[in-house]
Amino acid sequence: MSAEIKTGEVLISVKDLAKHYKNKAGEIHALDGITTDIKKGEVLVIIGPSGSGKSTFLRSLNLLERPTGGTITFEGQDVMSPKNDINKLRQKMGMVFQHFNLFPHLTIMDNMTLAPRKLLKMSQADAEKKALQLLERVGLQDRADTYPSQLSGGQKQRIAIVRALCMSPDVLLFDEPTSALDPEMVGEVLDVMKDLAKTGMTMAVVTHEMGFAKEVASRVIFMDAGKIVEEGTPEEIFDNPQNERLKTFLAKVL
Amino acid sequence: MFYCKVDYRVLLSFSDWLNKWKDRLYLNFVASGRYKYLLRGLWMTLRITFFAVLLGIALGVVAAIIRSTHDKIIEEIRPGFGKFLLRFFNLIVKLYLTIIRGTPVVVQLMIMYYVIFASSTNAMMVAILAFGINSGAYVAEIIRSGIMSIDPGQFEAGRSLGFNYIQTMIYIIIPQAIKNILPALANEFIVLIKETSVSGYVGIMELTRGGDVIRSRTFDAFPPLLAVAIIYLIIVVFFTKLVSMLERRMRNSER
Ligand SMILES: Nc1ncnc2c1ncn2[C@@H]1O[C@H](COP(=O)(O)OP(=O)(O)OP(=O)(O)O)[C@@H](O)[C@H]1O
Ligand SMILES: [Mg+2]
Numbered sequence: 072m073s074a075e076i077k078t079g080e081v082l083i084s085v086k087d088l089a090k091h092y093k094n095k096a097g098e099i100h101a102l103d104g105i106t107t108d109i110k111k112g113e114v115l116v117i118i119g120p121s122g123s124g125k126s127t128f129l130r131s132l133n134l135l136e137r138p139t140g141g142t143i144t145f146e147g148q149d150v151m152s153p154k155n156d157i158n159k160l161r162q163k164m165g166m167v168f169q170h171f172n173l174f175p176h177l178t179i180m181d182n183m184t185l186a187p188r189k190l191l192k193m194s195q196a197d198a199e200k201k202a203l204q205l206l207e208r209v210g211l212q213d214r215a216d217t218y219p220s221q222l223s224g225g226q227k228q229r230i231a232i233v234r235a236l237c238m239s240p241d242v243l244l245f246d247e248p249t250s251a252l253d254p255e256m257v258g259e260v261l262d263v264m265k266d267l268a269k270t271g272m273t274m275a276v277v278t279h280e281m282g283f284a285k286e287v288a289s290r291v292i293f294m295d296a297g298k299i300v301e302e303g304t305p306e307e308i309f310d311n312p313q314n315e316r317l318k319t320f321l322a323k324v325l
Numbered sequence: 326m327f328y329c330k331v332d333y334r335v336l337l338s339f340s341d342w343l344n345k346w347k348d349r350l351y352l353n354f355v356a357s358g359r360y361k362y363l364l365r366g367l368w369m370t371l372r373i374t375f376f377a378v379l380l381g382i383a384l385g386v387v388a389a390i391i392r393s394t395h396d397k398i399i400e401e402i403r404p405g406f407g408k409f410l411l412r413f414f415n416l417i418v419k420l421y422l423t424i425i426r427g428t429p430v431v432v433q434l435m436i437m438y439y440v441i442f443a444s445s446t447n448a449m450m451v452a453i454l455a456f457g458i459n460s461g462a463y464v465a466e467i468i469r470s471g472i473m474s475i476d477p478g479q480f481e482a483g484r485s486l487g488f489n490y491i492q493t494m495i496y497i498i499i500p501q502a503i504k505n506i507l508p509a510l511a512n513e514f515i516v517l518i519k520e521t522s523v524s525g526y527v528g529i530m531e532l533t534r535g536g537d538v539i540r541s542r543t544f545d546a547f548p549p550l551l552a553v554a555i556i557y558l559i560i561v562v563f564f565t566k567l568v569s570m571l572e573r574r575m576r577n578s579e580r
Contacts, residue, residue, distance in 0.1 A: 133485060134401075135481055135484065135485060137400065137401060153403050158484075158487050158488070158489045159487065161484065161485055161486070161487040162486070162487035164485075165485070165486075166481075166482075166485035168478060168481070168482065170476075170478055172476070172478040172479060172481065172482035173482075174479065174482070174497055174501075175501065176500045176501050185486075185496060186486040186487060186488065189488070189492065189496065190486070190487050190488065234486075235485075235486070238486060238487065
């Protein structure tokens with residue numbers, strides 16, 4: 072186990088991260104030399120136009136996508152090194168997907184307790200107790216025995232968040248968590264994420280919700296063509312953008 | 326008032342016809358206990374099919390595991406002996422699928438019987454092997470497409486929680502895929518029952534051959550062939566009903 076990491080210390084360190092796809096036309100540089108640190112307790116929001124590499128970056132952090140270059144260090148361990156068990160590291164990096172990806176064959180309760188029981192060897196009772204507490208936090212305790220198909224999109228995404236929390240991760244990665252939702256359900260999911268941020272959870276969030284970025288982010292990264300083009304506090308990025316491409320982007324989305 | 330005037334000659338010829346069929350049925354099925362050819366043949370057909378399906382499922386599961394493991398994780402395996410082995414087995418399985426699905430089962434059966442196991446006297450074993458190996462190729466594709474039909478997001482969700490490839494398969498993918506796979510497997514059984522009818526080519530007394538033997542004794546082709554067809558039809562309709570019940574059950578559970 073790694074040493075306890077205090078707020079403000081570097082949790083994930085990314086250096087020169089690259090992901091190149093080869094195709095007939097040549098090479099696509101989905102990631103083209105990304106360097107950044109994610110600190111404990113930080114809410115990092117990643118914005119950028121479609122195809123700029125936001126998802127690829129986020130999914131590289133837990134190796135759902137395999138980078139072709141650079142290094143990722145998580146809690147002092149080289150994520151890409153074969154010596155480190157990526158499955159163990161992933162237990163500490165929760166992920167929330169655009170399309171929720173709840174397990175349709177399991178009840179909400181089983182969705183939440185499967186991983187803690189099988190991977191952390193938690194007892195059924197302990198796992199269910201923890202799941203119930205989390206369900207209460209998002210106001211869905213009465214849904215424990217239903218199946219995902221019986222929930223609305225907003226409810227599904229709230230469940231997906233607490234399912235990830237059941238593993239007590241040190242960081243949560245969100246890839247456009249509200250993009251697949253009907254507009255009236257976006258708020259309830261963002262509220263859960265804001266609450267999480269307040270508890271000091273480290274979060275990396277790809278989103279098009281600029282309001283959320285302004286309100287919650289401790290730092291915003293603007294990506295374009297596989298590169299970090301500009302980064303700073305929400306005030307710096309939204310009120311005083313420097314780069315032309317960022318200005319054009321903001322003009323379109325705000 | 327209505328009159329129903331029936332020509333007595335029609336009645337007569339009808340009872341004539343009935344009597345003739347009675348004789349034909351007696352000759353083909355009752356005389357010298359010929360019905361036993363059908364019963365024994367049916368028993369042989371069912372045995373070959375049953376064991377061939379078992380073998381087919383075993384082979385199909387192995388082949389499907391190799392194929393989908395290769396497709397899903399070959400990229401994330403480090404170069405080395407393991408990667409080489411997976412590539413190698415994948416190639417073998419691909420070859421197996423191509424050959425088996427690209428040639429008629431009768432030809433495969435005859436090659437097995439007259440060439441590979443030319444010295445064997447147990448024709449039933451050879452037929453089980455031939456049909457099992459044949460069925461395995463189709464079962465592999467059934468299982469593989471069942472697994473592939475599951476949203477890749479399910480796989481990613483499992484992996485992102487920290488499950489390894491095998492755990493993700495066991496806890497998340499297979500339980501969902503089984504709903505597509507089981508009915509298709511039952512269908513494979515139905516298909517195989519009919520396919521074993523070519524076993525007569527290597528001298529096995531299964532149902533079709535049983536009917537054919539009767540024909541060669543009585544020189545009356547229609548009744549035995551009709552009986553054979555009806556028996557196949559009853560079995561197939563019965564199992565088809567069973568499969569659709571199974572399918573409905575699976576669709577109704579949850580959701
Ligand atoms: N499997 C792949 N093969 C080839 N190119 C790919 C593949 N996956 C992604 N890309 C390319 O990599 C680039 C970055 O994609 P990515 O999905 O990370 O963008 P994004 O910023 O998340 O976009 P969006 O806002 O639309 O989700 C794009 O140009 C995309 O076309
Ligand atoms: Mg994306």
